Amino acid sequence: MSDQVILRVAVKIIVPMILLYALYVQFHGDFGPGGGFQAGVIFAAGIILYGLVFGLRRAQKVFPTWVARLMAASGVLLYAGVGIASLLLGGRYLDYSVLAHDPHHGQHYGILLVELGVMITVCGVMITIFYFFAARGRETL
Amino acid sequence: MSEHLPVLLVVIPLMAAPTAALLRWGRAAWGLATGTSWVVLAMALLILRRVQDEGVISYFLGGWAAPIGIEYRIDTVNAWVLMIVAAIGALVMPYARASFEREIQPSKIPLLYAGLLLCLTGLLGIAATGDVFNLFVFLEISSISAYALIAAGPDRRALHAAYKYLIMGSIGATFIVIGIGMMYAMTGTLNMADLAQRLPEVSSRTVSVAFAFLTVGISLKLALFPLHLWLLDAYTFAPSAVTVFLASTATKVAVYMLVRFFFSIFGPGFSLEVMAFHWVLLPLALIAVISASLTAIYQLNVKRLLAYSSVAQIGYMILGVSLASVTGLTAGLLHLFNHALIKGALFMAMGCVMYQVGSVRMEAMRGLGKKMPWTMAAFVLGGLSLIGVPGTVGFISKWYLVLAAVEAGMWVVAALVLVGSLMAVAYVWKVVEAAYFQEYKGEFEVRQAPISLLAPTWVLVAANLYFGVNATLTSGVATRAAEVLLGVGP
Amino acid sequence: MGLFLDIVSWVLLLSGSFFAVVGALGVIRMPDLFTRLHAAGVTDTMGAGLILVGLMFQGGMSLVTVKLFMVLGFLWFSSPVSTYALSRATLASGQEPFWSEDMEIPDTARIPGMVYPVDATAEGD
């Protein structure tokens, strides 16, 4: 269906708002409900919405498959890497207190990085899964 | 750095998995996976040695003390299971290269290594953790990767097998979650040691129900007799290397979970006296041994035959556990290790056959004794070990099992164990007969399996023989683990 | 003043709920998907809208009101679009509304390439 002007215009307006909202959820997670996981899902939902309306090919131009795959892997690596870093700095695994001169700041940095890792992985994974399902459908049709 | 070994053991394969998934070439992923698995094995051995020297290792993740944060708590039992899983992992990874290259589409191979590494991570995580919810999380890592790995098998029935496994596995996991939730509701904690302390104070109907749900949930993962149907198809249709890995590790870890929950968390007092679980598990284990062995005799597919045999062997392990004495538990825990060696060797031999012949049906075995002498010799030795011929590891575990049964005064049980062994003679003989006493009728030349497949197979066969002769090492550790579980001895 | 705001807010909340119920009834009672969509639209615009405005009065001059305002804006933007997409998908899947016999479908409302049964009967006559 190529002539869905209304949908396209609406999606063009909504998608940036969704992505922005995802970032809000990500960084507001310390003060209210939200966090890496929800943000990742919402971000992915934005891209998926774009893909649903504009088609898989255009979505993959905006957000290539390899990027999604890289994100899926690197989020986990970031999370585990924070653990390794705290280990190298002399703490226990995932002990954020050693990440900065002051345990309080260390915890803040740690949580920030870790939540970022969660968001990156979740976003990458959800988009990858959607791409794979959608690509399967295109072959069938 | 050595104090961080328990967590590094799990985190290193965890970090290797995404890296492997990003690699484009199967060989590179293979190198990474193999290297990782060997490092893991080295660490597991170090941990086992340290636990034996120094006693329980406790590691607070994130630096938060036990009930507040998550704890890794490694005693002899954990270290033993970690060693088994790591050892099989270290042998399966080198084996997987040739096997995957023959059975799997090339573009997917790096992903399969990632899957194997994740499965390894999950199993190690289950075995290392001292927190019940963390156990569930790692259980799911291993299960989800196992579903995908099984579905990668070449036959379309692999898909259905994986689906059935997924459904049963998810029911099992959900039951485990319900059990954990009820324990949490009564005690307010998730830490195993803390639970063990608090549960006796609140023993009640809720705790009994939690116990029941955990038992059923773990039995599903364990493929204990009436719940074993998923295992047959899963082992039959999975890619060869995956079958080797899952058959020799996944069910072992499930047995570990069972003994951990029964003996360490609920405590022998509650499990044995209040719930009397052994009177439920003992008959089931016996039925598993007899019926699965009997069915195995009639199988026309060797992988399926071995899968039935696995169900029977799981029966032996549970039999040992449900005898609930030091000797019985020792037999069960020894059989964890021994069965991993036996089934690893047998399934690896079948992987070699699959590689060269393309089928593991009984007809395909005809004349292979001459065509693939090393492969079939490995199978014969593994088979002897499965039967329990003296001089092999199989004998050691059967010996302890019969000893435990006699100790408990259950002569019938001891006799049934021997009957099970006789049945094993029957089904192993069927394969041997086809391989050595029938002529090869195929039209194309069958060659010897490549060395990269034969080497891991023979390492396992050699281990079968070595630990069969020199059993002091393994039985020593197993006995100590049994004593730890029952809370007797040092 | 506080009491007055409270009364206003409750009036809005209750009337919003009334529209929501009417919409729900419509969804159940209407004969086909398009008319049901029409009923559902009542819930989206009037029902949810009035309830949100009522809540804004409860929230007073705070961040909550700003957020509610954004929710309202989003709702009024997205619900017509989704209704439109839904009806269009229904048309594309082959269900057509109860066209009255002699009704003309204006060209602007047609989906290019789609065959309308009404035309077929008209031509047949």
Added chain:
Amino acid sequence: MELFINFTLLALLAVTALGVLHVTNLFAAVMLAGIYSFLSAGLFTVMDAVDVAFTEAAVGAGISTVLMLATLALVGSKVTTPEFRIESISVKGRSRRPLLPIVVVVFTGGILAYGTLDMPGYGDPDNPVHQHVAPHYLEESGHEIGIPNVVTSVLASYRGYDTMGETTVVFTAAVGVMILLSALRRRDSYGEEAWGDEVIDDMDVGFKDAFGETMDPGLAGPEREGPEGGGG
């Protein structure tokens, strides 16, 4: 008031669950399952679990439903009618099917209900769960971690290792989906012919199905002389 909301939501949940059980069209079932997730998100909010509600709404009602719909687009949304099933393939023991699940379910539910008898009452502040570990989080996280959302503190720091496991689970799902769905499509080789019914009776087809694809053609063993699968 809270009780009333609670009760309404629970009743709606029950109706929706029964609806999923009842409807035969998969599309409707998927939408009802999405509604179920949404209602449970509402219930989570009532029970003060705002983070969980948020996640459930985003995941259960959002991503899950999208994935389900994507699947339905690929597999079709009609449940095959029973008549067709009997006609095409006879399944032995069909008549005893319906009884076993209901027995299992009633039994399981009964045991669970029995287990709740000794459970602490709902919402009671004296429950063991509120006495042991949780107070530490509520009282100490303020100065140990220093962020207001305790759930985030526990999630990312106290039980950060669990969350790492969770991230790995998500990644595992991606690996699994990639393994499964990057496969070459195999429909041409046997998907269609297996669908026709008389062909499958031929034993050799299965054998060819199993190995015709990935094995070397020469390696499928002596049984390869079977018919080439017949007309699909």
Added chain:
Amino acid sequence: MRILGLYNYWIFIFLMMVGFYILISRRNLVKKILGLNIFQTSVFIFYISLGKITGGTAPILVEGESEVVYSNPLPHVLILTAIVVGVSTTAVALSLVVRIKEAYGTIEGAEINAMDNRMPPP
């Protein structure tokens, strides 16, 4: 009063069992997954209900007020993890269903079983 404190749990058990029943009684593969989802979601509800304190509020600390009663955050954290695990399982299960449909041409468990039974083991 005691029973009143427990009735919630019974409703959750009812919901769980409806999901469980869908899971084990339906033969359609997608329907089974829906049942699994409902089963798991109901277990989540059960967990969250454990953490609720009557009159409590969401566990987001309010500056300077010491009299606030917060609900227990630990079940929330556990369930956040469990939800993620659930959706991961669902994704893998659905891709399996897609592959099964391609390979067998159907997603009815009974038909697939019958097809499997007619094939010899490999």
